[in-house]
Amino acid sequence: MIQVDNLGKKFGIRQQSKGQPTTEKEVWAIRQLSFTLPKGKALGLIGPNGAGKSTLLKILAGIYLPTCGQAILSGQSGAVLDIGSGFHPDLTGRENIKFAGRLAGLTKEQLEAALPEIIAFSELEEHLDTPVKYYSSGMFLRLAFSTLIHTECEILLFDEVLAVGDSAFQEKCFQKIQSLKQDGRTMIMASHEPAKLAQFCDEVMVMANGACQFLGPAQKALSFYSKHFALSSTPQPRDSRYLEQLTYEGATVIGELPNEEIAVTFTVKLKVKSHPLTVAIALTDSLNQLLFSGHQPLVMENVNANESMEVQWSFPKSHLNEGLFWVNFYLFEEQNIVEQLPKVGQLEIPPYQDPKRNIEGGFHAIHIDSQIQVSYE
Missing domain, CATH: 2.60.40.10 (Immunoglobulins)
Structure with missing residues (x-):
């Protein structure tokens, strides 16, 4: 289960104009956010750029500390957030798998047993002994996702990175997500693709300006998002021949x-x-x-x-x-x-x-x- 109560995250942004002293501007990326996600449920996050989706996931993953409020996660969590996050660029793919697996709490014996499945799922056998600094973004995704889903994490956090990679591997990932959900894993998934959220999420939260604008069943929430955020102005023909x-x-x-x-x-x-x-x-x-x-x-x-x-x-x-x-x-x-x-x-x-x-x-x-x-x- 995930319990979020009055969560807020403030950043200080330094600004300097020519010939003027440096000033600091406070920006609230998350403000007064509260929700509960029961065990085994999947929550989708959608909203315009800068809505606070990635900041929320990083707080839940323990990367950021909140400025106020709290987020309580009952169970071990794992995340696939920024491409390459958690990887050491000078280590090989194989070494990064072992490193990430140990951080996730796997014993040496459990990791050795899971390693063949992780490698097979990632389809990176030929590149596994290459330093990951030479990997493409799609290869990063394969490595991170394959490692995460073979750990025993009860809570899984996914950012937009699942949109990276070829369509065949994306479909493979989504099929695996479905099976993990059926196994009772709790998930939060941020995406700009409404169809993906409708397919996998029980509820969707529409975020804007760091706050929740709507939280409810996926179809109703996505209709709300489409109506209020998907179109800024009526398109008109420009430089049209016709x-x-x-x-x-x-x-x-x-x-x-x-x-x-x-x-x-x-x-x-x-x-x-x-x-x-x-x-x-x-x-x-x-x-x-x-x-x-x-x-x-x-x-x-x-x-x-x-x-x-x-x-x-x-x-x-x-x-x-x-x-x-x-x-x-x-x-x-x-x-x-x-x-x-x-x-x-x-x-x-x-x-x-x-x-x-x-x-x-x-x-x-x-x-x-x-x-x-x-x-x-």
């Missing part, structure tokens, strides 16, 4: 139950006529996953340069579960994307009364009418 202006007019519900539709509307101005163009509109969820799209070729002889035209895309409302969705705009010339404006607008679907839809909305965005048949002998 678009003079693009305005998102919003999404409206048309029709009556059970045939309600959502109509997404844009006002578009093209600069000049070109080869045949196709307009496409796509929907992504709060995890930045593309859901579905619609497209329509433009009748170019009806398009006048710098004159507005309305583009509307409709689809059944029943396709979407509860949540926040982003509207994305594209122009195609032949088969090539020539304009791409992500997250031009958003729409939000409120909770459904149907318990089945509430279950679906807790872990995915699209609803498909289907029945599961269960036969009992």
Whole structure:
């Protein structure tokens, strides 16, 4: 279990202007943070750069001491934080494994028994006797992660470093994380990838300015993050060969139950006529996953340069579960994307009364009418 009570961390930053004496500015990286993480649960951390995620993990790992408050970890902890942290650059990979293993509390006999598995998982057999100062960032990750997961740590702390490395090894890491969670390990994982947090975490904390902005079930927390932090301003075409202006007019519900539709509307101005163009509109969820799209070729002889035209895309409302969705705009010339404006607008679907839809909305965005048949002998 992890218990955090009124935690705060303050740093002093020295500032010096030309011809002026040096001054020190106090910055609170963590402020009044409290939460409890039960044994065997996984907590995700997400937020903009400078939110305090890495500082929190370093306090929990014992690298930083808090300025105020306390963090109590009931159990041995291990961390994969900054790339290369805990490694001596002049030691070989093999020597660093042994060094890290002993620091984690493994006996010499336990370490010798675990060494073949650590080496096999890391896939670094050919480089194991090379000093780690010559390793790439991906190799650092392999070595650190492989060593950590083969220790007996009950609490595991992961920073964004799991985004480093090739996709095959990432998938291998995430499969291992799933098995460790099933074994009852307690985990905190910081990431900028909402889909990864939704996949592995029971709850997610949204952080900003060193404080908790939202803490709750993964899907609800990630929708909150997407709505409040994922978009700073509406993107507009710049130096576009094709678009003079693009305005998102919003999404409206048309029709009556059970045939309600959502109509997404844009006002578009093209600069000049070109080869045949196709307009496409796509929907992504709060995890930045593309859901579905619609497209329509433009009748170019009806398009006048710098004159507005309305583009509307409709689809059944029943396709979407509860949540926040982003509207994305594209122009195609032949088969090539020539304009791409992500997250031009958003729409939000409120909770459904149907318990089945509430279950679906807790872990995915699209609803498909289907029945599961269960036969009992």
